[in-house]
Amino acid sequence: MRALANFPLFVESELDLSTPLSRATFINYLRQLLIRLGYRESDFCGHSFRIGAATSAAAAGVEDHIIQTLGR
Incomplete structure (x- = not known):
């Protein structure tokens, strides 16, 4: 299945390809994975x-105002 160019890169569900993965869901998946790999939960966020x-x-030479815009 091919996603459209305006769809999010990561989605909540394979059934709904237009709903972006929420921050909370991403962090939950990340924590589960890193804990399984032996990291302490306090080592990351x-x-x-x-x-x-x-x-x-910044190391790649991107201007500060662009970095601020990308980080919102």
């Missing part, structure tokens, strides 16, 4: 992705 993305963008 959802904000880690935001920090990592901003750091990577």
